[in-house]
Amino acid sequence: MSSRVFGHIDGYREGHLFADRRELSAAGVHRPNQAGISGSGKDGADSIVLSGGYEDDTDDGDIVIYTGHGGRDQNTGQQVSDQLLTRGNQALAISCLEGYPVRVIRGSRLPSQFRPAFGYRYDGLYRVEHFWREQGRSGFTVWRFRLVKIEKTFSSGGSNVKDDSLTQAARVETMIQRIIRDTALGRQVKQMYEYHCQICEIRLEGAPGPYAEAAHIKPVGTPHNGPDILGNLLCLCPNHHVLLDYGGIAFDDDFTVLGGPGILSVRDDHPVRQEFVRYHRVHWWKGI
Numbered sequence: 273m274s275s276r277v278f279g280h281i282d283g284y285r286e287g288h289l290f291a292d293r294r295e296l297s298a299a300g301v302h303r304p305n306q307a308g309i310s311g312s313g314k315d316g317a318d319s320i321v322l323s324g325g326y327e328d329d330t331d332d333g334d335i336v337i338y339t340g341h342g343g344r345d346q347n348t349g350q351q352v353s354d355q356l357l358t359r360g361n362q363a364l365a366i367s368c369l370e371g372y373p374v375r376v377i378r379g380s381r382l383p384s385q386f387r388p389a390f391g392y393r394y395d396g397l398y399r400v401e402h403f404w405r406e407q408g409r410s411g412f413t414v415w416r417f418r419l420v421k422i423e424k425t426f427s428s429g430g431s432n433v434k435d436d437s438l439t440q441a442a443r444v445e446t447m448i449q450r451i452i453r454d455t456a457l458g459r460q461v462k463q464m465y466e467y468h469c470q471i472c473e474i475r476l477e478g479a480p481g482p483y484a485e486a487a488h489i490k491p492v493g494t495p496h497n498g499p500d501i502l503g504n505l506l507c508l509c510p511n512h513h514v515l516l517d518y519g520g521i522a523f524d525d526d527f528t529v530l531g532g533p534g535i536l537s538v539r540d541d542h543p544v545r546q547e548f549v550r551y552h553r554v555h556w557w558k559g560i
């Protein structure tokens with residue numbers, strides 16, 4: 273199998289139009305002729321085609337909520353069983369964890385103001401910000417992915433940037449976003465616990481002082497729209513922050529740590545809200 277290319281494909285700038293899937297495949301911009309996700313559970317996903325397969329998908333241009341594949345009847349297109357975090361879905365999840373850029377292609381049948389007038393259009397690089405499970409309109413589980421454009425506007429000559437630096441750009445942006453979110457409330461929750469992780473109690477101390485991360489239980493931003501309030505924030509070490517974000521741990525209603533040690537340590541003056549804990553468990557916990 274030829275090696276998978278992450279990032280722009282030489283010779284194809286953002287905005288390039290393709291007549292059909294065959295042309296798109298021959299160019300290497302999106303290899304599979306039918307599948308919406310190009311990738312494997314081992315390598316990650318390098319491209320997706322948005323063509324309106326799922327009614328739950330939303331397209332706001334720079335932010336796309338994309339539903340994974342699987343569990344649909346081939347003839348009717350109806351969801352008839354749960355989607356699994358395997359194949360293309362797992363590929364997108366790996367791209368999220370590794371920070372790989374994903375090429376996004378829009379098809380003319382997409383029910384969105386951003387669709388091309390005909391054929392397929394390469395719309396540049398997105399990163400998978402996060403992913404979660406939810407109950408689709410059919411009642412079956414679907415996996416959803418929040419994709420955010422790396423270069424915010426259609427640039428005129430952005431395609432000659434090297435793939436490596438684009439991957440790095442995605443990482444830098446992720447870091448900047450974390451820093452911006454580290455608001456006064458974030459500092460407050462860290463100070464409440466004197467920078468001890470609420471799960472493992474570790475306190476990391478660097479040369480300038482202690483380090484911990486303020487973690488939202490229900491993510492802020494669409495479509496979750498978790499609030500930036502103390503009741504939705506935890507003071508965690510980086511390891512437990514990552515495990516929380518990717519469903520490696522969750523909390524029971526009594527704050528028992530699922531997938532981890534003991535019970536979440538919660539101070540009396542820290543009103544952690546069970547609705548956020550439940551929301552997280554339902555959408556992320558790997559044990560469901």
Ligand SMILES: [Zn+2]
Nearest residue numbers: 469472509512
């Ligand atoms: Zn910890």
